[in-house]
Structure formats: C-alpha cells, structure tokens
Amino acid sequence: MATPATIHAHAPQGFIRKYIFSLDHKVIGMQYFFLALTAVFVGMFLSLLMRIHMVWPAAVLPLVGEIKPETYLSLLTMHGTIMVFFVLTTAPQGGFGNYFLPIQIGAPDMAFPVLNMLSFWTTFVAFVVIIAAFFVTGGAPLHGWTGYPPLSAVQSAGPGEGLGADLWITSIAIFCIASLMGALNFITTTLDLRAKGMSLMRMPLTVWSWFITAILGLLAFGVLLSAGILLLMDRNLGTSFYVPLIVVNGQVLGHKGGSPLLWQHLFWFFGHPEVYIAILPGMGVTSQILSTFSRKPIFGYKAMVYAMLSIGLFGFMVWGHHMFMSGMSPYSAFAFSILTMCIGVPSAIKTFNWLGTMHKGRIRFQTPMLYAIGFVSLFVSGGLSGPFLAQPVLDIQLHDTYFVVGHFHLIMGVAAIFGIFAATYYWFPKMFGRMMNETLGRIHFFITLAGTYAIFMPMHYLGMAGQTRRYSQFTEVAYQAKLIPLQTFITYAAIITISAQLIFVINLFWSMFKGPKASDNPWQSTTLEWTTATPPPHDNFGGVTPVVNHGPYEYAVPGAPRDYVMQTDPVSASAH
Amino acid sequence: MAGGGDGRRGDGGPGYGERLRRARLGLICLIAPIVMLFISLTSAYIVRQGLPMFDGASNSYVRDWGGVNLPWVLLAINTGVLLLSSVTIEAARRDYARQAALAPVKSIPGVSLGEENHLPWLGITVILGIGFLVGQGLAWRELQNRGFFVSTNPNSSFVYLLTGAHAVHLAGGIIALVWAAATSLLRKPVEARRIAVDVTAWYWHFMGLLWIYVFAFLEFAR
Numbered sequence: 001m002a003t004p005a006t007i008h009a010h011a012p013q014g015f016i017r018k019y020i021f022s023l024d025h026k027v028i029g030m031q032y033f034f035l036a037l038t039a040v041f042v043g044m045f046l047s048l049l050m051r052i053h054m055v056w057p058a059a060v061l062p063l064v065g066e067i068k069p070e071t072y073l074s075l076l077t078m079h080g081t082i083m084v085f086f087v088l089t090t091a092p093q094g095g096f097g098n099y100f101l102p103i104q105i106g107a108p109d110m111a112f113p114v115l116n117m118l119s120f121w122t123t124f125v126a127f128v129v130i131i132a133a134f135f136v137t138g139g140a141p142l143h144g145w146t147g148y149p150p151l152s153a154v155q156s157a158g159p160g161e162g163l164g165a166d167l168w169i170t171s172i173a174i175f176c177i178a179s180l181m182g183a184l185n186f187i188t189t190t191l192d193l194r195a196k197g198m199s200l201m202r203m204p205l206t207v208w209s210w211f212i213t214a215i216l217g218l219l220a221f222g223v224l225l226s227a228g229i230l231l232l233m234d235r236n237l238g239t240s241f242y243v244p245l246i247v248v249n250g251q252v253l254g255h256k257g258g259s260p261l262l263w264q265h266l267f268w269f270f271g272h273p274e275v276y277i278a279i280l281p282g283m284g285v286t287s288q289i290l291s292t293f294s295r296k297p298i299f300g301y302k303a304m305v306y307a308m309l310s311i312g313l314f315g316f317m318v319w320g321h322h323m324f325m326s327g328m329s330p331y332s333a334f335a336f337s338i339l340t341m342c343i344g345v346p347s348a349i350k351t352f353n354w355l356g357t358m359h360k361g362r363i364r365f366q367t368p369m370l371y372a373i374g375f376v377s378l379f380v381s382g383g384l385s386g387p388f389l390a391q392p393v394l395d396i397q398l399h400d401t402y403f404v405v406g407h408f409h410l411i412m413g414v415a416a417i418f419g420i421f422a423a424t425y426y427w428f429p430k431m432f433g434r435m436m437n438e439t440l441g442r443i444h445f446f447i448t449l450a451g452t453y454a455i456f457m458p459m460h461y462l463g464m465a466g467q468t469r470r471y472s473q474f475t476e477v478a479y480q481a482k483l484i485p486l487q488t489f490i491t492y493a494a495i496i497t498i499s500a501q502l503i504f505v506i507n508l509f510w511s512m513f514k515g516p517k518a519s520d521n522p523w524q525s526t527t528l529e530w531t532t533a534t535p536p537p538h539d540n541f542g543g544v545t546p547v548v549n550h551g552p553y554e555y556a557v558p559g560a561p562r563d564y565v566m567q568t569d570p571v572s573a574s575a576h
Numbered sequence: 577m578a579g580g581g582d583g584r585r586g587d588g589g590p591g592y593g594e595r596l597r598r599a600r601l602g603l604i605c606l607i608a609p610i611v612m613l614f615i616s617l618t619s620a621y622i623v624r625q626g627l628p629m630f631d632g633a634s635n636s637y638v639r640d641w642g643g644v645n646l647p648w649v650l651l652a653i654n655t656g657v658l659l660l661s662s663v664t665i666e667a668a669r670r671d672y673a674r675q676a677a678l679a680p681v682k683s684i685p686g687v688s689l690g691e692e693n694h695l696p697w698l699g700i701t702v703i704l705g706i707g708f709l710v711g712q713g714l715a716w717r718e719l720q721n722r723g724f725f726v727s728t729n730p731n732s733s734f735v736y737l738l739t740g741a742h743a744v745h746l747a748g749g750i751i752a753l754v755w756a757a758a759t760s761l762l763r764k765p766v767e768a769r770r771i772a773v774d775v776t777a778w779y780w781h782f783m784g785l786l787w788i789y790v791f792a793f794l795e796f797a798r
Contacts (some may be wrong), residue, residue, distance in 0.1 A: 111598050184605040192598045222609035224614040233737065237725035241642075257629035257640040257730065266616055267625070305778060 008393050011538035021121075023113035024538060028120050029099030030431065036091035036420075039082050042131070044498050046079040051491040054214025055484060057165070057473040072472035074160050078134070080145030081168065085175050086127050088416045091383060092281030093217070094123065094182060096423045097210040099431065101186060103529040104204050106546040108539045111188040115181050115196040122178035130171035133164040138264035146267060147172075149242035149260045153234040156248050162312065163484020166235065169228050175227040179217050197548030201305070201565070203501050203528045204552040205298065209284025212312045213277050219316070220273040222533065227266035231422070234382070261326055268319035276315045279379075280308060281351060282391035286372045288353055289426055292525045293369035294361025296564055298553045300353040307346035308354075314343045321441040324392040326397050333392040340390035347383055351376065360555075367441030371422035374449050375415055381453070382410025385460060400470070403463025407454045414452045421448075421504070428511065429518030433535045435517060440507040444500060451497025456487050524564055525551050533567050586672060592676070603775045607782055610745060614786065617660035617741065619736050621797065637693045647718040648792065655791060658746075659705035662784045665753075668697030669777035676770035683760040690745025698757045698773065701780070705750045712743050731798060738790050745782050 001092050012018045022028060053067040060066050066076070098116065102109055110116045133140045138159045138365055143152035149176070155162050190211045194203070203211075234255070242263045243255035291298040291570040298304060320328060320336035348523070354376050363369065385407040389395045398404060421444075428436050467474070474480035521530040528548070532541050547570050553563040584675075621673035628637035671694055716736070724732040 086773070112602060183609075184602055187605050188598060192594075192601055218605060218608050219612050222612035223616040226613045226620070229737070229741075230620060233726070237733075240727075240730060241620065241733065254727075259624065259627050260622055263624050266620065269616070272763045275626060425706045432638040474695065548757075 008527050021117060023109070023117055025098050025102050025113070025116060026431075026444050026536060028116050029097070030093050031120050032090055032179075033096070035120075035127060036087050039086035039090065039127060040417075040503075043079050043083040043087060044501065046075045046082070046492065048498055049073050050079065051494045053289055054473060060428070065355060067472070069449070069472045070142055071139070071157050073144075073158075074140040074164075074469070076470060077142060077160075077168070078130070078140045081130065081172070083413065084145055084278070085172070086123075086130075087177075088412070089179065089274070089418075090123060091420045092285075092416065092423070093186075093210060093213055094120065096206075096285070096420075096427065097186060097213075097281060098182075100427065100529055101210050102189060102193065102541050103209055103536060104527050105190065105198050105533065106205050106528050106541070107189060107193035108409065108541070108550060110185045111193055112185050118547070119181040119185065120176050122174060122181065125169045126174035126178060127166055129174060133160075133167040133171070136163040136167065138162045138164050138193075141168045144170075146271065147231065147263070148259075148267075149231065149234065149263050150244070150246055152265075153231055153243045153260075154246065154253060154255075155235055155249075156253075163315055166232070169232050169235075171224055173228045173232075175229070176221040179221045180225075181316055183217040183221070186509040186539040187208055187218065190214075195546045195548055198567075202548055202551050203303065204284075204289040205304055205308075206527075207283035208293055208308055209282075210279045213280045214309050214428045216273045216277050216280075216312050216315060220270040220277070223266055224270035227263060227270070230266075231263065238438055239513055253331070261323070264323050264326060265319070268322045269403065271314070271485035272323065273312070274313040274320045275310055278412055278416045279419070280311070282375055282416045282422075283308065283379075285374045285419055285423045285426065286354065287350075287357075287551075288357045288525075289368050289372035289422055289514050290357045290376075290528070291555065292523055293364045293372070294368060295357045295555045296357055296361040296363070296553075297551075297555055298353065299356030299359075300349070301551070301553065303349055303441060304353055307349045310346045311343060314339060314346070314403055318343065321390055321395070324395040331390070337392055344383075344387060347379075351383075355497045364471060365424075365437060366523075367436070367445060367560075368422050368426035369443045370442065371418050374445065375418040375422060377449070378410050378415040378418055378452065381457070382407060382412070382415055386447075388413065389534075397573050398463055400468055401463035402459040402467045402469055405469050406459030409456050409459075410452075418448075421445075424508070426523070427529075428508075429522045430529055430534055432511075432512050432515075434511050434515035435518050435571035437507050440503055444503040444507065447500040447503070448497060451500060454493035455497060456489050456505070462486060524562075526550070526554055526564050526566050528567055531566055534563060579788070582733055585721065589664060589768075593668050593769075595767075596771050599602045599723060599771050599775045600778070603778055607777070610786070613617050613741065614738075614789070617734075618737060618793065621738075621793075624651065624730050624734070625797070629726040637677045642731045644719070644724050644729075645737050646735065647715050647722075650711065650715045651716060654708050654715065657711060658708045658784050661701050662781055663696050663709065664704060665773075665780045667695070668701060669698060669773055672766070672770040672773045676766050679714055698753060702757070704783055705753065705780075707747060709743055709750075709754050713740055713780065742783070742787055745786070749776060749780050749783055752779065766790065790798060 012022065012024075019027060023033075033133065046281075049061060049064060049067065050072060057067075064071070098110070112279075122505075139162045141147075141152065141160045142158050143161070143165065150171075151157050152165060152306070153160065155165070190203075211505060233239045235243050238254055240255040240258035242260050243253070243258040245256040247252050287298055289306060305574070316342045318334055321340045324333055325338075335391055349495060358373075385403070389398060389404065389407060393411070425436055425441055428434075462483055463469075465479075465483055467480055467487075471480075474484055518534050520534045525529070528546055529536070531546060534542055548567045549571050550565050550567045554560075554565060556563050557565050623639050627639075629640040630636075631638045716739070719732070719735070724735070726733055726736045752772070753776055756769060756776055758770045759772055
C-alpha cells in the first residue's frame with residue numbers, strides 16, 4: 001500500500017495517475033467536489049420540475065413531458081436521495097475534508113491514500129447506479145429518500161418499485177461502504193498524522209468537525225447498510241423482515257409478520273446522525289471564517305469542541321423523534337422528546353459563541369464571511385422550529401405537512417449548502433491559485449439568502465394551515481387549493497434562486513482560469529494551509545514538516561507585530 | 577492519545593513502528609462499523625422475534641418466528657477449523673514479527689543466523705479459512721436438505737443472514753491474507769509484510785470472536 005512517505009517522494013506525472021486514479025488527497029478532494037457539484041445540479045433540476053408541476057400541473061415540460069403523480073414521487077425520491085447523500089454528505093466531508101484536513105494538521109497526505117482513492121471511486125459508482133434508476137423499466141422509485149416499507153419492499157407496489165428501487169438500495173449500500181472507507185481514513189489521519197505541536201486542542205475547528213463527522217459516519221453507515229440488506233432480502237428473496245401480510249392490487253403477497261417499524265428504527269438510527277454528518281462540517285468552516293473575518297479569536301474554543309462532541313453524542317439518542325407518528329409508547333416519545341430538546345443546549349452554545357466571536361470584531365464583509373453569517377442565520381431560523389417538532393403532540397399535527405419540509409430544508413439542507421458555499425469562496429484561492437470575483441459573489445449571496453427565506457419560510461405557514469407534503473397537486477381539496485397562491489409564490493422564488501446559481505457557476509469557472517492570482521494567504525488567516533504555497537505542492541509543504549507553536553485562531557494578539565499569528569510562527573511572535 | 581502532535585513524527589516519512597500503529601488504528605476503525613452492523617442485525621433479530629402476527633383463521637395474534645433445525649455437528653466442526661486458523665495466523669504473525677525484528681541484523685554483511693525453517697503458516701491459515709467457508713456452505717446445504725430455506729420462516733432468514741454476513745467478512749480476511757502472502761512474491765520489504773500480516777491476524781481473531789458470538793446467539797436466542 002502506498003504510504004504518505006512514498007507519495008512524498010514521487011509525484012505522479014501521467015494524466016491517469018495524476019487526475020483520474022490519483023492518490024493525492026487534494027485531487028481526490030476536488031473529485032468529490034465536482035461530483036457533488038454535478039449532483040447538486042441534478043437535484044436542483046428535479047426540485048424545479050416538482051415546483052413547476054405543483055402549481056401548473058397541466059404543464060408539459062421539455063425533456064420530461066407531462067408529470068404524473070407517480071413521476072412526481074420519483075422526482076421527490078431522487079431529489080432527496082441525491083441531495084442528502086451525494087451533495088450534503090459528499091461535498092463538505094469528502095470534498096473539503098479530503099482536501100484540507102491533512103494540510104490543516106500538517107500531514108503530507110491521508111493515512112491510507114489507496115483507500116482514499118477507492119472511497120471516491122466507490123462513491124462515483126454509487127452515483128452512477130442511482131442515476132441509472134431513471135433509465136430502467138418503470139423508472140426511479142417512489143418511496144421517498146427515507147425508503148419506508150412496505151412501499152419500498154414490494155416490487156409490485158408501483159412503477160419504479162421494481163428494478164429502479166433495487167438500484168436505489170444498491171446505490172445506498174455502495175455509498176455506505178464508500179463512506180465507511182472515508183471515515184476510517186479521516187479518523188486515522190486525525191489521530192495519527194498530526195504535525196509536531198498540533199495537539200488536539202490546537203486543531204482548527206474545521207478539523208474537529210470533520211473528525212467528529214467521521215466518527216458519526218463510522219457508527220451510522222453500518223446500520224444503514226444492514227437495514228438495506230434486509231430490504232433487499234425482503235424484495236428479492238421472499239423474507240418478511242419489514243413486510244406484514246399485505247394485499248397489493250387485489251393479490252395477497254407471500255409476506256407475513258414483518259414490521260415496517262423495524263426499518264424506521266434502523267433507518268433513523270442512521271438518519272438522525274446523518275443530519276449532523278451534513279451540518280457539522282458547515283459548523284466547522286463557519287467557525288473558521290467568522291474568526292478570520294472578524295479578526296478575533298473564536299469565542300470559547302473548548303466550548304465549541306465540546307458542543308460538537310455532545311451534538312454528535314446526542315445525535316445517536318434521538319432517532320425516535322422521527323417516529324412520533326408511528327404509535328410509539330408515550331413514555332418512549334417523552335424520552336426522545338426530552339433528549340431532542342437537549343440538543344438545543346450545545347446548538348445554542350455554538351450560536352452564542354459565533355455571535356460572541358463577531359461582537360466588537362473588525363469585521364470584513366467579504367463573500368466567505370457573508371455566507372458564514374448566512375449559515376448562522378439559517379441555522380437559527382431552521383433550528384428554532386426544531387423544538388416545535390420535538391413535541392410529540394405538535395409533531396403529530398405537523399409531521400406530514402410543509403412545516404417539516406421548511407424546517408429540515410433550512411436547518412439541514414440550505415444551512416449546509418451555505419457552509420459549502422462559504423468553504424468554496426474561502427478556500428478557492430488555495431485550491432485553484434486564483435481569487436473568485438467578489439461582486440459576483442455578493443450578488444450570488446444576497447439573491448440566494450433572500451430566495452432561500454422566500455422559499456422555505458412560507459412553508460412553515462403552509463404546514464400550519466394543513467398543507468400536506470408529498471402531494472403532487474392540491475387542486476382536488478378545497479382547503480388545500482386556497483393555499484396554491486402561496487405555493488405559486490414559492491415556485492417563483494425557487495426559479496429565481498435556482499437561476500441565480502448560474503452566477504456561482506460562472507464565477508467558479510471564470511475565476512478558475514481568469515481570476516486574479518491569489519497570494520499564499522489572501523485572507524490573512526492563521527491555519528497551516530495558508531503557510532504553504534498556492535496551490536499546495538504535491539506533498540503539501542514542499543518537503544518541510546511544519547511545526548506548530550500556536551492555537552488556530554490567534555487574531556488581534558496584544559504585542560504581536562501584526563494582527564494575526566500563524567500556527568507555525570515562532571513562539572516569540574506572540575510574546576506580549 | 578499517542579500519535580500526531582506528540583513530536584514523534586520524523587522528517588517526512590513514517591517509520592516502521594508508526595506505520596504499524598497507524599495500520600492497527602485503521603483496523604480498529606474498520607472493526608467499529610462491522611460491530612455496528614452485527615449489533616443492528618442482532619437488534620433486528622430480537623425485535624422480529626417478538627413481533628406478533630395477526631392470524632385471520634383464529635382471529636388472534638400469534639408468533640410466526642418458527643424453528644430451525646441447525647446442523648450443530650457441522651457448525652461445531654467449522655468452529656473448530658476457524659479457531660485452529662486463529663492459532664496458525666497467530667503463529668504467522670509472530671513469525672513475521674520476529675523476521676522484521678531480525679531484518680536489520682541479517683542485513684549486516686557476514687552475519688548469519690543459521691538455517692531457519694518456517695512452517696507456511698499463512699498458507700495453512702488460508703486453507704483453513706477456505707475450509708471454514710466450504711463448511712459453512714455445506715451447513716447451508718444441510719439446512720436446505722432439512723427443509724429450511726431463506727424465506728421458510730423469520731428464524732431461518734436470520735440464520736442465513738447472520739452466517740452469510742460473517743462469511744462475507746471472513747472472505748475479506750482471506751483476500752487480505754492472500755495479498756499479504758503476495759507481498760513476499762512482490763519482494764516488498766519484510767516490514768510491509770509484517771504490517772499486512774499483523775493487522776490481518778488481528779482482524780482474523782476478531783472474525784473468530786464474531787463467529788463464536790453468532791454461533792452462541794443462534795443457539796441461545798432462538
């Protein structure tokens with residue numbers, strides 16, 4: 001197996017080894033990034049089709065034609081699955097984590113470079129397999145990203161539940177294996193490859209967030225994998241793990257005695273930590289950026305670390321709050337409810353500390369900072385509806401409504417996306433050696449922020465008014481039809497917001513080739529990636545092993561010659 | 577935690593001891609999700625076992641768990657084979673550790689440690705591992721001869737699932753062993769072979785423990 005030592009000595013020259021089957025964590029990070037970028041546009045396109053169909057159900061759309069109710073469910077399923085797995089899990093961890101974790105701890109590469117490469121290509125195969133579900137007989141599955149049986153477990157349950165559903169489950173299983181390989185690498189690298197002086201409490205909060213995310217992934221994806229195996233067996237081998245005695249289209253199927261709730265328990269034991277797998281890296285990069293652009297140390301570094309650890313821990317104890325509707329014992333519901341609300345404590349600590357970091361700072365409102373502030377805003381807006389849904393009595397009312405759609409899109413979806421945007425604008429100079437256009441970045445930010453609120457805040461009102469989610473159209477029910485104007489407004493907002501993402505794409509690719517050259521440390525930041533060349537050399541530090549003398553966020557240090565102290569600066573640099 | 581940040585990293589390339597420690601750490605990270613996988617299957621087993629099923633004929637709830645007549649003798653023999661393979665791989669691990677330790681001495685010109693005879697422990701372990709898998713296959717065939725298929729009842733579904741999941745993971749161990757053996761053909765340094773054999777050996781011991789757990793669980797939880 002190639003080790004960092006061998007990689008250190010020999011940078012590959014051929015195109016295939018350098019850019020396709022590369023062992024370099026930076027190239028692999030870019031591969032993850034561009035895979036996620038592709039996936040997010042597929043996912044956004046699907047959501048656009050859904051939004052258009054919802055308010056103009058008779059519209060015949062180019063490429064897809066008329067959207068039938070079952071087509072709508074396929075779009076919904078694939079949108080959720082692609083976004084959760086191939087965007088929110090892939091970009092922050094696989095993309096930026098891969099690229100920057102080794103550099104930020106002073107390592108030449110990941111602990112197991114070959115495994116790293118395999119992890120990416122396995123993820124790629126998973127993506128190809130799930131996209132293939134669109135093109136097989138019956139099309140993509142209908143069962144939503146949560147894959148609840150019996151719908152997901154019975155092949156005859158509807159179009160898309162045949163081969164399409166098998167491909168969906170297979171893709172998720174492959175993705176689990178890829179994520180486990182990645183998590184193994186992240187944990188080992190963090191624990192074992194830190195440079196001299198890089199103690200745990202000197203690690204940037206980004207590294208902490210990737211590390212904790214990797215632990216969550218290591219413990220959660222194995223459970224999803226086992227759940228998927230049981231589902232495949234129910235579908236193809238005639239077992240009855242999840243499927244009870246059931247009649248479909250007048251035919252009694254061979255299953256008996258299974259429990260759909262068993263799937264829900266296993267799925268959500270993975271599913272809730274998955275929320276934190278998506279959002280924790282965003283928290284890390286937000287902390288990093290808020291400190292850098294406020295020119296202040298992060299407020300309460302240790303509290304931030306312990307808050308992330310406790311969020312990760314609590315994340316494994318609250319899966320039942322997704323199942324209040326299942327008829328669970330009120331005592332269980334009470335326990336899950338209390339534990340869920342407990343997560344509000346570390347979340348509030350983080351929010352308080354972010355605000356404390358900015359308080360009286362000399363804030364530089366550049367694009368990465370705008371997105372980091374946007375992250376905090378969305379985290380608070382989306383998070384505040386969490387305690388509502390943590391109450392079983394309220395959740396039973398709101399569970400199958402747009403209130404939940406608004407909640408999780410704000411907190412898990414767009415907040416995490418804002419984290420990805422913040423990371424992109426922040427690290428782009430280091431990754432590509434050029435600066436992104438600031439004006440385009442700001443325009444992109446303000447349209448996206450306004451658009452996001454215009455899309456998802458009204459959904460809370462729709463939910464409280466009783467608008468049901470997963471319905472492809474609302475014209476048939478009088479009280480729901482009255483809410484169509486608000487849905488139309490949301491669709492217009494979605495069209496504008498999605499269109500605005502073209503600004504980001506243009507900025508990204510234009511800046512990649514035509515942007516002004518970036519210096520090694522354009523943001524005057526302190527962590528190790530800014531001590532090396534731009535873009536970093538093959539072994540990250542040009543044959544030099546960095547020695548760390550400082551914490552990650554030493555800004556505005558009294559007595560220091562400039563307003564920041566790099567982690568590798570000599571001890572005397574911060575002498576008072 | 578010993579590791580990075582403690583100043584032990586050298587001038588860019590990790591030493592043998594560090595690589596061994598890193599590989600062992602990676603192994604622990606590999607074992608964690610396998611443990612989670614089997615915990616979740618165990619949970620599913622216990623939940624499914626306790627589920628009542630509505631019986632329309634008697635208009636009441638009944639249990640559909642069912643029984644499975646396991647081929648205990650065959651499984652006990654397989655267990656013995658697997659435990660024996662743990663002994664042989666441990667011998668291989670210690671043998672390679674000794675070779676790695678003596679490698680610097682051997683490299684001194686004029687120094688000889690005499691003729692050394694090594695039993696091919698790795699090869700023996702691979703054969704025993706394959707023997708275990710074949711034995712499990714025979715156990716499956718015997719189950720089918722006795723009328724128990726994957727979908728016969730929930731109990732039999734779990735028997736196939738748990739034994740199959742274990743077999744897949746053990747097959748991964750055999751592939752790792754073959755790769756470790758191939759490192760000597762590829763003329764990799766003895767340290768690289770030692771690391772490969774060391775982590776595979778610990779993985780193999782874990783597979784042995786896991787099988788004992790599965791075997792005991794199938795016996796006592798049915």
